[in-house]
Amino acid sequence: MFKIIEKTPLNPTVTKMVIEAPFVAKKAEPGQFIIFRAKEDSERVPLTIADYDREKGTVTIIYQIVGGSTMELDSFVEGECLHDFVGPLGVPSKTEGLKKVAVIGGGVGSAIAYPIAKKLHSLGCEVHTIAGFRNKDLVILEDEFKKVSHRLEIMTDDGSAGKKGLVTNALEELINGGNNYDEVIAIGPLVMMKFVSQLTKKYNIKTTVSMNPIMIDGTGMCGGCRLTVGGEVKFACVDGPDFDGHLVDFDEAMARSSMYKDFEARKREESCNLLKKGEANNG
Amino acid sequence: MAEKNLSLKKVEMPSQAPEVRNKNFDEVALGYTAEMAIEEAKRCFNCPTKPCRSACPVMIDIPAFIQKVAQGEFAEAYKILKQSTALPAVCGRVCPQENQCEGKCVRAIKGESVAIGRLERFVADWYRKNINQTPSRPTSNNHKVAIIGAGPSGLTAAGELAKLGYDVTVYEALHLAGGVLVYGIPEFRLPKQIVADEIENLKSMGVKIETNMVIGKVLTIDDLFDMGNEAVYIASGAGLPRFMGIPGESLKGVYSANEYLTRINLMKAYQSNSKTPIKKSRNVAVVGGGNVAMDAARSAKRLGAENVYIVYRRGMEELPARKEEVEHAIEEGIVFKTLTNPVEVFGDENGMVAGMRCVQMELGEADESGRRRPITKPDSEFVLDVDTMIMSIGTSPNPLIRSTTPGLETNSRGCIVTDGIDGLTSREGVYAGGDAVTGAATVILAMGAGKAAAAAINKYILNKSAEQIAKD
Numbered sequence: 001m002f003k004i005i006e007k008t009p010l011n012p013t014v015t016k017m018v019i020e021a022p023f024v025a026k027k028a029e030p031g032q033f034i035i036f037r038a039k040e041d042s043e044r045v046p047l048t049i050a051d052y053d054r055e056k057g058t059v060t061i062i063y064q065i066v067g068g069s070t071m072e073l074d075s076f077v078e079g080e081c082l083h084d085f086v087g088p089l090g091v092p093s094k095t096e097g098l099k100k101v102a103v104i105g106g107g108v109g110s111a112i113a114y115p116i117a118k119k120l121h122s123l124g125c126e127v128h129t130i131a132g133f134r135n136k137d138l139v140i141l142e143d144e145f146k147k148v149s150h151r152l153e154i155m156t157d158d159g160s161a162g163k164k165g166l167v168t169n170a171l172e173e174l175i176n177g178g179n180n181y182d183e184v185i186a187i188g189p190l191v192m193m194k195f196v197s198q199l200t201k202k203y204n205i206k207t208t209v210s211m212n213p214i215m216i217d218g219t220g221m222c223g224g225c226r227l228t229v230g231g232e233v234k235f236a237c238v239d240g241p242d243f244d245g246h247l248v249d250f251d252e253a254m255a256r257s258s259m260y261k262d263f264e265a266r267k268r269e270e271s272c273n274l275l276k277k278g279e280a281n282n283g
Numbered sequence: 284m285a286e287k288n289l290s291l292k293k294v295e296m297p298s299q300a301p302e303v304r305n306k307n308f309d310e311v312a313l314g315y316t317a318e319m320a321i322e323e324a325k326r327c328f329n330c331p332t333k334p335c336r337s338a339c340p341v342m343i344d345i346p347a348f349i350q351k352v353a354q355g356e357f358a359e360a361y362k363i364l365k366q367s368t369a370l371p372a373v374c375g376r377v378c379p380q381e382n383q384c385e386g387k388c389v390r391a392i393k394g395e396s397v398a399i400g401r402l403e404r405f406v407a408d409w410y411r412k413n414i415n416q417t418p419s420r421p422t423s424n425n426h427k428v429a430i431i432g433a434g435p436s437g438l439t440a441a442g443e444l445a446k447l448g449y450d451v452t453v454y455e456a457l458h459l460a461g462g463v464l465v466y467g468i469p470e471f472r473l474p475k476q477i478v479a480d481e482i483e484n485l486k487s488m489g490v491k492i493e494t495n496m497v498i499g500k501v502l503t504i505d506d507l508f509d510m511g512n513e514a515v516y517i518a519s520g521a522g523l524p525r526f527m528g529i530p531g532e533s534l535k536g537v538y539s540a541n542e543y544l545t546r547i548n549l550m551k552a553y554q555s556n557s558k559t560p561i562k563k564s565r566n567v568a569v570v571g572g573g574n575v576a577m578d579a580a581r582s583a584k585r586l587g588a589e590n591v592y593i594v595y596r597r598g599m600e601e602l603p604a605r606k607e608e609v610e611h612a613i614e615e616g617i618v619f620k621t622l623t624n625p626v627e628v629f630g631d632e633n634g635m636v637a638g639m640r641c642v643q644m645e646l647g648e649a650d651e652s653g654r655r656r657p658i659t660k661p662d663s664e665f666v667l668d669v670d671t672m673i674m675s676i677g678t679s680p681n682p683l684i685r686s687t688t689p690g691l692e693t694n695s696r697g698c699i700v701t702d703g704i705d706g707l708t709s710r711e712g713v714y715a716g717g718d719a720v721t722g723a724a725t726v727i728l729a730m731g732a733g734k735a736a737a738a739a740i741n742k743y744i745l746n747k748s749a750e751q752i753a754k755d
Contacts, residue, residue, distance in 0.1 A: 023501050037458055043550065043558040044458070068558060084458040086495040216545050216559075219456045219497050220681045221466075223524035223539035233526055238682055252533050255634040259535045263560035 001081035002036075005058055010140040014064045014108050015074060016050070022057030024087045030115040031093025031210065031242050034059065035218045037084035038076065043069045046215045048112040048187075048241065049088060059087070062111030062140075068267030089218050090241045093185070093208070095119045100126040102174065102181045103149075104167050104196055106188020107133060112210060113187045114141050114148075121148035128179065129153070130170045132192070136161035168195050181205050186245060190254045197245030207245035211236045213257060228252055288325035291394025296401050301614040305584050308470045308553050311611055312376075317355070320405040324353035326390060327397045334387035335399060340731030341374075341439075343367040345384055345399055352402055361410040364403060369442035369485075370435065370730065372411065372477045375404025377468060377574075378727045379605045411480060420489045424448035426744050429512040431498045431684065434462020435726045436717030437518035438485060439733030440740075445488040447741055452512075454496040459549065462520055463726065466549040467541070469578050471585070472608075475548075499683035504691070504713060513747070514712045514740045517699060518733060521718035522681035526674055527570070531628030536562060536636030540571070540579045540675035547582050564671035566590045568639055570625055571675030572597065574725075577608040579673045580617045591617050592667065596624040596644050596657040620667070622646070624657065628672055639667045678723050688713075698722055705739035706732060714740055 006018035024034060033048045051060035063070050076082065093116050101120055105113030110131045121127050129149035133139050134157045145152050153170040154162025163170065171184070184207045186196040193209040200207040213236050216222040220238040227234050230247035234240065297313040298304070304311050315323065327349040335345040344363055351360035364371040380386070380400040388396035426449050430437045433455035441451045459465050461478045486492065496502065498519070507515050524539030526532050543561070546552040550559035567583040569576045572595035584591045593612070595602060598621050602609055613619070622644045631637040643663035646655035680697040692700040692709035699708055699715040706714040716732030718724055 023496070027501055041551070041556075041558065072558075084495050086456070086458070086497060086501075088500055089497060216542060216550065217457060217466075220523050220683060221520070222542040222545050223526075224542040226526075226533065228533055233528075233532075235523060238523070249533075256533060256535060258634075259562075260560040267558065267560075 001083065002085035003081050004076055004078050007076070007078050010062065011138045014062060014111070014138070014140055016060060016062045016111075017073075017076075018058050018060050019082065019085055020057060021059045021085045021087075024059050024085065025052045025054050025057045028052040028059055028088040029092030030095065030119045031112075032088035032090045033212075033218070033241060034061065034085055034087030035089065035215070036061070036073070036082050036086075038069070038072045039083050042072060042083065044084075044216055044218065045069045045073075046089070046212065046218055046237075048210065048212065049115065050111045051115055051118075059085075062108065064108040066268075067264035068270065071268055086218070089237060091239070093119075093210075093242050095123060095125075098123075098125045098182045100128075100179070100181050102128045102130065102171060102179070102184045104171065104184065104186040104188065104192075105129070105131045106167060106186075106192040107138065108140075109188030109192070109210075110141055110145075113185070114144055116185055116187075117145060118148045126150050128174060128181070130155060130167045130174075132156070132167040132170075132188070133161070134158070166195070167192060168199050171196065172199060175203055175205070183208060184245075186210075190250055190257065193245060193248075194250035194254075197248070197250070201246050208242050209245040209248060211241045211243055211248065211253065213253060214259060286325065287328065288322055290326060293326075293395045293398040293401070294319045294323040296398070301611075301616070304471065305581070305615040308585055310474050311471050314408055315401055315405040317357070317409070320352050320357075320402055320409075321355060323398050324349045324402060327353070328389060330389050332389075334389065335384040335397075338383045338387040339367075340383065340727045341367045341734055343384075343403075348406065349397065349399070349402055352406060357406055357409045358414055360406045361414070364406055368730065369439045369734075370481050371403050372407035373435070373464060373473060373481065374727055374730070375400050375402075375407055376473050377605075377725075379725060381606045383727070411477070415480075417487045418484055420487065421446055421448045423450060423489075426450065426748075427452070427510075427512045428514050428516065428740060428744075429454065429507040429510075430516045430518060432456075432462060432518040432520055432717070432719075433460035433482070433492055433494075434518060434520050434717065434729065435464060436729035436733040437462070437516065438482065439730040440516045440518065440716070440737040441490045442485055442488065443734055443737030444740065445485065445490045449741075450489070452491040452493060454498050454502070455492060455494045456497040456519075457549065458494050460492045460494060466545045467575065467578070469544065469548055469582050470553075471581070472578065497683065499687040504684070504688045504710070508712070513744050514714065516706070516733070516736050516740060517684060517708070517713065517715035517719055518717045518729070519681055519684055519719045521678040521723045522697075523679050524674065525677045525679060527625065527676065529625060529627055531630060531636075532674070534628055534630040534636050535634050536564075536670055537628060537672045537674065538562075540569070540575045540673050541678070543579050543673050544575070544582065547586075553582070553586060561586065562671055564588045566592075566669040567671040567673065568592045568594050568620075568625070568667055568669040569673045569675055570594045571677075572602040572604060572621075573675065573677075574604045574608055575723075576673075576675035577604045577612050577617075579675055581612055581615055583671070583673070584615055584617060588671070592620045592669070593617055594620045594623050594625060594639075594641065594667070596622065597654065598622055598646065601654055622657070624659070625672075626664070636670050636672055639669050639672060641665055641667055678718075680719055680722065684719075696722065704732075704735050706736035707739060712743065
């Protein structure tokens with residue numbers, strides 16, 4: 001059992017949890033992920049590691065409520081335990097030897113971009129962070145990013161925080177402003193990573209994206225997380241989750257990620273109703 | 284001595300009617316009663332050559348246990364089984380007996396072989412129901428061994444080593460121990476309670492099982508040695524599913540058999556309250572002809588599919604699946620499209636599978652595997668109307684351990700290289716067996732490898748200790 005040490009809402013739909021998982025904390029690296037099961041009968045859900053503390057033996061996850069399983073996770077409070085928590089899975093992000101990098105986070109993807117920015121910064125790399133959100137209420141980790149970025153651009157769709165526009169607008173501006181990046185690292189919704197990759201291809205800048213497809217075991221057994229990368233079948237759980245953004249077939253990945261959309265919507269509604277019932281009973 | 288039963292046919296084993304069972308996930312075969320078991324056991328001639336025994340990968344003394352059944356001494360029969368196999372209730376259900384013990388039975392020269400598998404199953408089930416004595420914990424010998432993977436091979440090795448007094452820890456990547464017995468083989472062929480009971484027995488013998496531990500990631504093999512283990516047995520199983528490389532395999536509705544079965548068995552997607560989804564299919568094609576393909580097809584039928592096809596490029600004779608599984612599948616309404624090979628999957632406007640283009644095959648000369656090579660018939664293309672395709676054409680080994688274990692030799696296919704049947708790898712003290720070495724094979728072969736490796740590990744540690752004492 002894996003105890004929840006801390007639970008902090010970051011915005012109305014995104015929450016940070018610090019989990020006691022000493023074995024995972026000991027080996028975790030930025031870019032890797034864990035799989036949790038909230039209860040004995042729960043689904044296995046992959047989440048990228050947002051932070052870790054080897055001494056305290058804790059791993060931080062940041063999640064957005066999207067379906068029944070994340071809603072169930074969100075019903076847990078500090079001091080309670082998750083039934084299963086396995087990791088660190090996947091290949092760590094490559095951060096060695098980079099001199100200047102643009103790190104791009106989109107929405108809750110910023111939670112995963114943060115540990116990479118932090119690691120690059122600690123290695124002496126010049127980090128330019130671009131974090132995009134729908135509006136100012138959804139901005140997360142701004143202070144944390146400030147500490148590990150030489151430059152930080154917050155972008156919102158409506159301009160209610162930072163600049164109005166997409167992360168690709170900010171990136172193009174920075175590139176045109178004379179910034180030569182060794183690499184662009186983009187983590188966020190598939191469509192964002194697709195357009196970042198299209199842009200950087202034009203400028204011929206190496207681009208790494210972090211893929212988060214549907215997964216079950218996460219250990220190289222089920223094959224559900226397969227992607228087409230450079231015309232070859234790759235498995236996000238053991239070959240990734242980081243891949244060359246210029247080679248990923250994003251359209252296929254987007255189609256595959258919608259496989260259980262209806263089921264998820266239904267489960268989310270069921271969980272909502274259950275919670276409401278619970279609240280009514282408690283009240 | 285009791286009289287012999289000269290019937291040329293096996294005593295029938297009762298089972299659920301096909302049109303009933305293809306709508307539920309309860310066990311298909313219901314097992315012998317004590318009377319049926321005794322009657323069938325009397326068909327064994329207890330012949331002096333015992334060809335059945337030498338055809339068993341774990342060398343069960345088959346005639347001896349069958350004689351005990353014939354005498355109604357079921358507890359004694361169980362003791363004989365347990366000397367050789369850690370999981371008799373499992374083997375009785377899933378072994379390909381027709382290629383092993385039963386294939387060599389002298390009764391099969393004229394008529395049917397003795398139903399060795401059914402008798403093994405009967406004895407194990409009878410014991411579970413009537414005695415079910417928890418095994419006691421053997422005296423410790425103060426030596427620690429780590430086992431990677433709680434599937435049939437790892438569990439067998441754990442049982443063998445625990446009997447000898449070893450302090451055994453089994454590391455399992457998933458949240459539940461059992462390996463393919465829990466994620467792969469469906470409930471209707473192997474009830475999960477049987478696996479859970481066998482694992483409880485191992486625990487009462489002192490075996491520790493650590494779930495959620497992906498070796499190669501959370502701990503390396505070198506870490507396991509640093510933790511005081513004197514030997515490591517790698518039984519990490521088969522690994523990543525293979526695909527054909529034809530267009531359309533990334534469409535929604537194309538599953539690997541591993542994924543399809545894991546959703547159903549491990550994650551219980553067949554239960555209406557499961558939190559793990561699975562597609563509700565109408566027409567399903569399962570590509571492949573092994574046991575896994577049969578399991579996937581029969582599961583799809585049970586989930587409500589109207590038409591389920593086995594698409595296999597060779598003929599009925601060449602199907603690698605266990606004979607009983609093929610027979611059960613046919614009875615349950617699975618349609619066999621043999622000598623057929625898919626060449627393309629195509630989708631609808633939403634990216635869901637809408638059909639499969641196939642070609643017909645014919646068998647040519649024998650290839651290196653000794654089986655006749657399938658060749659495409661010219662102008663034989665046709666479309667199979669399916670909305671789901673399940674690929675069951677094998678696996679390639681999991682890369683997690685080989686990529687994190689310096690000095691561990693693997694072959695060009697990624698399988699761990701071992702020296703002979705003992706399972707010793709290129710690293711001292713590291714043994715390997717089961718699908719991680721052979722590629723996808725059977726439960727019983729994996730168990731045989733676990734048993735051999737346990738013996739080799741015991742010998743290795745004893746020798747090492749003796750050398751140490753001599754030095755001191």
